[in-house]
Amino acid sequence: MWEYTDKVQDHFINPRNVGEIEDADGVGNVGSIACGDALRLTIKVDENQVITDAKFKTFGCASAIASSSMLTEMLKGMKLEDAKRLTNDDIARALGGLPKEKMHCSVMGREALEAAIADYTGAILPMAQGEVVCECFGVTDLEIIRAIRENALTSVEDITNFTKAGGGCGKCEGKLRALLTETMAGEAGQPTGVAKKKRMTTLEKIKKIEEVVEREIKPTLKKDGGDIRLIDVDGDFVTVSLRGSCANCHSSRTTLKEYVERKLREQVLESLIVEEDK
Amino acid sequence: MAVLPEQVIYMDNNATTRIAPEVLDAMMPYLTQFYGNPSSMHTFGGQVGQAISQARQQIADLLGADPGEIVFTSCGTESDSTAILSAIQSFPEKNHVITTRVEHPAVKNLCDNLEIFTGRKYHVTRLPVAADGTLDMQRYRESLTDDTAIVSVMWANNETGVLFPVEEMAQIARERGVLFHTDAVQAVGKVPINLRETAIDFLSLSGHKLHAPKGIGVLYVRKGTPYIPFMNGGHQEHGRRGGTENVASIIGLGRACALAAEKMEEENTRVRALRDKLEQGLLSTVPKALRNGHPTQRLPNTANISFEYVEGEAILLHMNQLNICASSGSACTSGSLEPSHVLRAMGVPFTAAHGSIRFSLSIYNTEEEVDFVLARMPDIITKLRALSPFWEDK
Structure with missing residues (x-):
């Protein structure tokens, strides 16, 4: 028997904001029936970048349903910027805590939120x-x-x-x-939440960038018919050329910044700036 | 917060059962006045030994065994471990064990870790089951080899109630010169057993599954079967299991076995009818509800129903609000992340495995209780399906 807080029980028995927003601005689908839990989050965002409505549908256990319900309550009226910073821990704390074996339910809530925001902004989920x-x-x-x-x-x-x-x-x-x-x-020795910064030589940096481009970025873009080539690395400036379907895609700028740059920053160096070779 | 026994509708009897009032009455003197040690020389202790003999006889009678073949243990798990480890130690030249994919963890986890317990490598054949939970007997025959030390197959499955033809399987094993153990924890008291007529060498049972207390089990060891004790110590149980007897529980188990013999018919008529009413009622009133397990080759008290596109823990907690007690094969109820190994072995799709509920009845259930559950379950499922992102597409 799980030790659920009164809040979890309340949100499970009387879930808030159940359903789907028909003309949603952002939709986030995470999980699957095979995994045992899944969540579809729909959000409405107004011109001031404030989330005006949020609804959910969840397949899962009591804590999955309660996490989803609590998440929608937290989101309503929240600025998109603040929503982006919401963590799984925020959801769990709002519920008065979750059994540790159930923390993945709060993680699922956060992932659905990220997916819904990414759907709204057109970004690629890192x-x-x-x-x-x-x-x-x-x-x-x-x-x-x-x-x-x-x-x-x-x-x-x-x-x-x-x-x-x-x-x-x-x-x-x-x-x-x-x-x-x-x-x-x-x-160790790093403030939490900040990507690690390591001293590296220019050679190491170029090699690392090359490796991330080849191993991860290229295969992902290729799935959508695109391609990428590394042209130059000068200090923190990384020049690439986008090819295939990416070359003519109107969201290539988003791909470049939201995906390629973010990926390289995460895996190589926080200060990298990616530019396209025109 | 506490829930009183008279408030609950208890349909989780494969997990554990209530102690029958008659059983408790039989036990009480041995928890109060008659505290002597049965091994003592004085009459005060010795008379306790006589009561144990009587209990042993009652248990042997239910199983169609001789009292000398009954060894008291602490639980079903100890009985299982004793039988399997005894057999493999008795035949150190053999390195093969046969079991099934749907055993209780007491057997499954032991067989998965034989190397750790014995320091030797074992080849374990885990017989698959069909979609209805039944075994392929041809496959079983083919898997027996000269290297097989023991076959361990449950009599009845704890999750689905599906019965395996252990009597026939034991006969086949004997013809190949292989020992046969059955975990009959769920079967004893619900299906007629006459071990004298079978080739079963070891049988495990557990008191708390048949209205005796927790903490008492039995291992039946056929006379003449090679045997190496699991618990060493004193001369109790003729050296087959050391440790001072759990006297009151032994007396209770004896009484419970006598009671089970009396109630066996009721179990197979009235309880079966209640189970069938519950099962058919659920299958007919709740859309996309499926039965897991063979329709007839099954215990009379167990119904395992999957409600597709909803999750078992969520169902159980809604039932809990109404004080209805049952179990689920869902991942979330166990703390593991995967649904029941039994349902997966049967190939139950994920859409259904996560939403399985096991109702297990006993002679103490009433028709009013079944009617109440039937009246309330459809609403619970409808409510949860309204939340499910997978349901609307159906």
């Missing part, structure tokens, strides 16, 4: 772009690293509680341990 580490639940390395950082996780069990990664067949346990060690080492 988290889904990582490499899948847990195949049972489709959890990427970026999602795991972020959960470790934001919630100061210290064990593989924690990772499973927060992201579900490792909760199926368990084959990824070694990879999770490696990610944990790496991330915790990177966090």
